[in-house]
Amino acid sequence: MSKRKNILFIMCDQLRHDYLSCAGHKTLHTPNIDALAARGVRFSNTYVQSPICGPSRMSTYTGRYMSVHGSSQNFVPLRVGQKNIGDHLKPLGMRPVLVGKTHMVADQEGMKRLGIDPASEIGVHHSQTGFEPYERDDGIHPDLVLKPGVAYNEYLKERGYDDHENPWHWAANSVAGETEPRSGFFNDVASQPARVTDEESETPYMTRRAMQFLEEDDGETPWLLHLSYIKPHWPFIAPAPYNDMYGPEDVQPVHRSEAELKDTNPLAKLYQDRISGQTFSDDDKRAATVPAYMGLIKQIDDQLGILFDFMHKRGLMEDTMIVFTSDHGEYFGDHWMGDKDFFHDPAVKIPLIIADPDPACDATRGTVNDMFVESIDLLPTFVEYAGGEVQRHILDGRSLMPLLEGKQIAWRDYVISEYDYFIQPFSPQTGRAPLDCRSYMIANADWKYIHIPGYPPMLFDLTNDPDEFHDLGRAPDYDDARKTMQLALADWALQYRQRETISEERAGEMVGLEDKFGVLIGYWNEDDVKPPASAPDYARGATKK
Known part of the structure; x- marks a missing residue:
């Protein structure tokens, strides 16, 4: 290996943990991602710290739990001063670069209070979670939130898609109609091809931008390139030939039970009743939409094949750790729900593959690790890989480097995820103030426990009910299990989370x-x-x- 160590950090949006052939999908073949797994380790029990884009990503980029960093929903700013991926990697000489999505919302009020110019170097640092935005595009640009100057929109206009002001919506994520384009937000058009070609669509565009950055690489400065794909997140519209590459016969059976409709936890019922839950609980509508989602994943795999070949020809595979993951999953009718936002595995469990070319990792290549991993573990992993010391008083996650090297170490017994549902349209029906719309998940090898202030808890026996079909949250015979999990959750919540100014080493000196x-x-x-x-x-x- 060369002395320089780079990181290619690939994140998909809304990619389920089980929609890869290496993870067991029977009809969706992802040979390039599978090849990456063969070169590294696939972590099969990886969980996000919140099943929603913004908070999940902020946890990944800060290495901290949602209730610590405070960005509790999409559109909720990450407070200025929160140490981010740039704060941890830049002092180690590594250049963090972004191509794609972060869902970061800058703390404009906080910067104003502290006298920070958002356009200054430090202002950009805080506004972009420490990344250098080579090209940032969060990818959700319907007309009402259209942002001026989106480079992808300008690219599409140059390609002739100038019949609407917003070609992201009306070209890349819409289909041809009889007189006007039809929006891809409506799932009844999911089987039709996007108006743009494969080359012009979002995933190949972002892959090319990543390769453009790599072409400019000076060969000396270590970098972390965060290639953050916008897909397969909705709108579920794919360009030809990916739009009809799969059909209803390729869709995996839905994962739900009639038992989940009986005496349902009141909050879970509100999720089932959402329009997304109603749509994807219809088998015909599900069968018509999921193939487009599969096509978008296949397109990502094809593009990664192009990217990996490009890197191989430039000798970059020899000094680059490659990380492949997602920010959360997707229900698609499982448990009678749609989209994400709750704590069943289809929403809260994610794929994670890490391939480190260092010979120290040779013993684990091609293996599957089933230990409990959290998305906050990635930043500590990057820090240790780059030669730094993990700041335990700041980072909640744990470095995965020992696991990649096959070392036997003590590890965590449970995973945590949190969600604030105040933004949901149903939240007024709960009668709870926004600060009270909280929910928490703790899961270990035996139980998954969901704590919902103001509602009964939920409990799943993962040994006898791994499908999570039977909620035991109110079952009289499970008081001991509920108490055990509730105490474990309380123990987690009562840990120090804000003692950021004193390191463990300094604490010992004091x-x-x-x-x-x-x-x-x-x-x-x-x-x-x-x-x-x-x-x-x-x-x-x-x-x-």
């Missing part, structure tokens, strides 16, 4: 600090002064000067 300063509280006389106390000479009877 033991007996007052005694060392000569602040001798409660001592009877000089004979009581013993290590670690080290009072000044005058406290031991010397003449005070």
Whole structure:
């Protein structure tokens, strides 16, 4: 290996953990992602810290739980001063670069209060979670939130898609209609091809932009390139030939039970009743939409094949760790729900593959690791890979480097995820104020427990009910299991989360600090002064000067 160590950090949006052939999908073949898994480790029990884009990503980019960094929903700013991926990697000489999506919302009020110009170097740093935005595009640009100057929109206009002001919506994510384009937000058109060609669509565009950055690589400065794809997130519209590459016969069976419709937890019922839950609980509508989602995933796999070949020809595969993951999953009718936002595995569990070319990782190549991993573990992994020391008083996650190297170490027993549902259209029906619209998940090998203030808890016996069909949250025979999980959740919540200014090393140095300063509280006389106390000479009877 060369002395330089780079990171290619690939994140898909809304990619389910089980929609890869290496993860067991029977009809969706992803040979390039599978080849990556063969070169590295596939972590089969990886969970996000919130099943929604913004908070999940902010946890990944800060290495901290949602309730710590405070960005609790989409459109909720990440407060200025929160240490991000750039704060941890730039001091190590690594250049964090973004191509694609972050869903970051800058803390404009906080920067104004602190006198930070958003256009300054430090302002851009805080506004972009520490990334250098080579090309940022969050990809959700319907007409009402159209942002001026989106480079992809300008690219499409140059390609002739100038019949509407917003070609992201009306070309890349719409289909041809009889007189006007039809929006891809309506799933009844999912089988039709997007108006743009494959080359002009979002995934190949972002892949080319990533390769353009790599072409400019000076060969000396280590980099982390975050290639953050917008797809397969809705709108579920794919260009030809991916729009009809799969059909209803390729769709995996829905994962739900009639038992979930009986005496349903009241909050879970509100999720089932959402329009997305109603749509994808219809088998015909599901069968018509999921193939487009599969096509978008296949397109990502094809593009990664192009990218990996490009990197191989430039010798970059030899000094680059490649990480492939997602920010959350998608229900698609499982558990009678649609979209994400709740805590069943289809929404909260994600794919994670890491391939480190270092020979120290040779023993684990091609293996599957089933230990509990959280998305906040990625940033500590990057820090250790880059030669830095993981700041345990700031980073909640744990480095995966020992697992990649096959070392036997003590590991966590459970995973945590959180969600604030105040933004949901149904939240007024709960009668709860926004600050009270909280929910938490803790899961270990035996149980998944969901704590919902103001509602009954939910409990799933993962040993006897791995499908999560039978909610035992109110079952009288499971008081002990509920108490055990609730106490584990409380123990997690009561850990130090905000002592950021004192490292563990410094904390050790501060033991007996007052005694060392000569602040001798409660001592009877000089004979009581013993290590670690080290009072000044005058406290031991010397003449005070």
